[in-house]
Amino acid sequence: MRPIKICVLEGDGIGPEIVRQAVRVLKAACDARQIALYFNYALLGGAAIDVAGTPLPDATVAQCKASDAVLLGAVGGEKWDSLPSALRPEKGLLGIRSALGLYANLRPATIFPALQSASPLKEEIIRAGVDILVVRELTGDVYFGEHARKQENGYETGYDHMQYSTFEVGRIARNAFELARKRNRRVTSVDKANVLETSRVWRETVTRVSQDYPDVALNHMYVDNAAMQLVRNPAQFDVLVTGNLFGDILSDEASMISGSIGMLASASLGDGTLGLYEPIHGSAPDIAGKGLANPLATILSAAMMLRYSLDLPELADAIEKAVESALDVARTADIRDPALPVYSTDEMGGFVAGKVKELLEK
Structure with a gap:
């Protein structure tokens, strides 16, 4: 199989933290099947405004178009709320969807058995x-x-x-x-x-x-x-x-x-295979850098990427099963259960990555 190229848009707030865990899980899945995976990083949203003065630089659009799929964290935050409408971070998100011709947003809503009590x-x-x-x-x-x-x-x-x-x-x-x-x-x-x-x-x-x-x-x-x-x-x-x-x-x-907005993934697709994958929650700048963010929606978005853009359903299945296993043994702060330990963002990502590797190497 030819190498896979993914453009990563970490975005703002907790974006870099949750994307880091999704990248970790994608690497674990592809390594288990000896699939070469390359990540290129570009700017979007507030992070792009700070560096380039615009929420969607031309270079970002070009990098996305040259990739097989795009992985996005989240954009926005109070830091940029006073900017004119045309320069708000959200304009970058709307703009990249339009620039890539992504007209269909898929948002699955299911309840994992372990989270039924949270609904x-x-x-x-x-x-x-x-x-x-x-x-x-x-x-x-x-x-x-x-x-x-x-x-x-x-x-x-x-x-x-x-x-x-x-x-x-x-x-x-x-x-x-x-x-x-x-x-x-x-x-x-x-x-x-x-x-x-x-x-x-x-x-x-x-x-x-x-x-x-x-x-x-x-x-x-x-x-x-x-x-x-x-x-x-x-x-x-x-x-x-x-x-x-x-x-x-x-x-x-x-x-x-479904129990928590921190669990919901999404895919934005057009007429080709190129798609943009992101959690549906926001950038939550109030908890950024504290290890409290739930990375599971972003990890599940990566599973959707494997299914819809990369035609690797076996790897997608493994990630979804690993997330289900993770919910049986631990939780992040937003979906805490008094009977289970609370994992940090990094600990949850590490558990899922390890479980994916285990499932695919059986």
Whole structure:
């Protein structure tokens, strides 16, 4: 197998700490199968602003495009909150997704058996099972529309332009239906078609695409109802597809159902194999450098990288099994259990890396 090239964007806050552990686990997995692995590091977010004066340097885009996959930590922090909107760290994240043509964000939400007690849901709801894949459109919607402020009637008024084309909706819908075919063949499309014209275009397009997938059941749900149903009966969902704004909110809600936002991975994909992999939590600058950060979401993001971009499902399976084993013997501070020791960021990463090596060398 040819050498694998991964571009690493550590980002801000706890980003470098959690990425370091994911790199450690990736090395353990690839070493066990004698696969050559090379890491190139580039700047994104606040770290890039401090060095290059922009949240997304051209050199970073070039390095990402020259790689097989991209591993990202987290961006942002109070240090940069006073900057103009165009220079905020989050602009770097939105920009790299757009520059790489990554329009589909996949966020799985499942509950590891060891974390069932950490979920805020009732036990009878958890017993029914939670295995949701949120497919979020990533490069359109209000996040990429025009943003403006105007003086009207003596008051400052903000404007944010929301829009979707049938092309954008069609490609994310096809992505969702294809993924559903590999799961339980159910797609729930979330919109606000009773109010928004954008959502009416969304619903009509998803319905049209569904005709090419007669083996996959489709239902539509308004976003407010979807938010309620996620906590009332999450077992009803298989693949949930929605726009950028609604997906951002609903996927975070789904993460808490799973016990901790520190456990949820994500993949951002386009039409090729190049993808960007990151945990869905933030940069948590208040705990940076203290060894308190949970690296498991980033490690699970690395497993998604092996599965979706690098076509190494055996290695991905090993990492996911190693994480499950880790939860049986120890926890990080955010998911502590009084019956188990609390591991630091480095200790948890070391345990998972060792377990991966053990599983793959059997």
